[in-house]
Structures are given as C-alpha cells and as structure tokens.
Amino acid sequence: MDGTLTLPVHDFDDIRRQLSLPENTPILEAIEQMPAEQASATKRQLHAIEMELAGQAEAQPGAAELLHCVRGNGCELGILTRNDEDIALATLQACGLLEFFRPEYVIGRETCAPKPEPDGVHYLLNAWKASPHATVMVGDFLYDIEAGRRGGVNTVHFDASGKFPWPELADHKVTQLQDIAALTRK
Numbered sequence: 001m002d003g004t005l006t007l008p009v010h011d012f013d014d015i016r017r018q019l020s021l022p023e024n025t026p027i028l029e030a031i032e033q034m035p036a037e038q039a040s041a042t043k044r045q046l047h048a049i050e051m052e053l054a055g056q057a058e059a060q061p062g063a064a065e066l067l068h069c070v071r072g073n074g075c076e077l078g079i080l081t082r083n084d085e086d087i088a089l090a091t092l093q094a095c096g097l098l099e100f101f102r103p104e105y106v107i108g109r110e111t112c113a114p115k116p117e118p119d120g121v122h123y124l125l126n127a128w129k130a131s132p133h134a135t136v137m138v139g140d141f142l143y144d145i146e147a148g149r150r151g152g153v154n155t156v157h158f159d160a161s162g163k164f165p166w167p168e169l170a171d172h173k174v175t176q177l178q179d180i181a182a183l184t185r186k
Contacts, residue, residue: 001079001091001092002057002091003158005059005063006060006091006097007059009058012027015049016030027046047084050087051086053091054087054094055094057090057092057095059096061177062176063097064097064100065177066177070180071100076124077100079101079106080120080124080137080144080147081115082108082114082115082143083108084110085106085108085111086108092106105124107120107124111123115144115146116146117150118148120151121135121137121148121152121153125151125153132153133153133154135154136155136156136180136183138155138158139157139158140158142169145157146169154172154183155172156170156171156173156180156183157169157170158175158177159173160175161175162175
C-alpha cells in the first residue's frame, strides 16, 4: 500500500531515530527484540508516528483507475501491510481509496505475522478460496515480493524509478500502475 497505491511518505531512517532503534534494522523486528515493557511503549510511539503519516497519504497517480479496473475484472482486492489495520484503513481513507477494499481484507501485523512471512498471503487466499496461480502480490519493497514468492503467488514489483533492485524475485516489473491491469484480466 505505502509506496504502491500511495505516494511514499515514510522516512524509515527518521522513524528509527525517533524510536531510538539502530540504523538499517527492520523496525518491527527490532521492537520484538526489546523487553516487553519497552516494546509496548515503542509500539505505541510507532503507532502514533504511523497514524500521523496515514493522514498525509496521497494516492499514487493511476491508483483509483487501476483498482476500478481490477474490481471490474471480477478480482478481489486486499491489502497486506506491516502497519496496524487501523492505520491501513486510515491511509486508504485519507487518499480516497477505501471504497475499493473490504475491511476484512485489509490485513495488518495484528492478524498475521508481518511480511516477508507469507502468512498474510495464505490468509487472503483462504478467505477468497483463491488459487495461488490466479493471485498477484504487488509491492514496492523486498518484503512484499518475498512474501508473495513465499506464498506461492505471482509477484509484481512496482518501482516508478525503474531500478528494480530485486529482479530475481519478481515475476513482473512495472513502473506505472496501469501496467498491472493487464496482469489481472481473467
């Protein structure tokens, strides 16, 4: 969602600094290594930071058109995020994309192990009674592509810059959201 359907606003280095986490470490995993009381306080602080960022969300150019097209093709849509679900819903609301998603298909870190674990992919496949071969995971970061790959679904790496730092993991690479529509036609 963040950086795919929305324009990127997260400065992860700044978030790490605000949370007093080591540089270049995954935020959720660093928090999990903390003693319980410290982890709880840090999770609350992270939630506040992420909720503030959710309010700044703007849709990626072409996002609404893509989602409308995908829904028109009879496909289900879901969000698999490392955020809390309320933050994901607030993000979708702020950028005008909430109408495309059923809340029960917005899956965050409180429902499933966070990406790159494939648990959320499996959760959605189960909910939709969908075949992995007929499912596409779209993302802009390594964890998205890894979760899709480990979940057995097709992977699409969205990178507006065209750099694609993990080409070996993605089945498809796109620089514009409208290029994804062709991959979802039944």
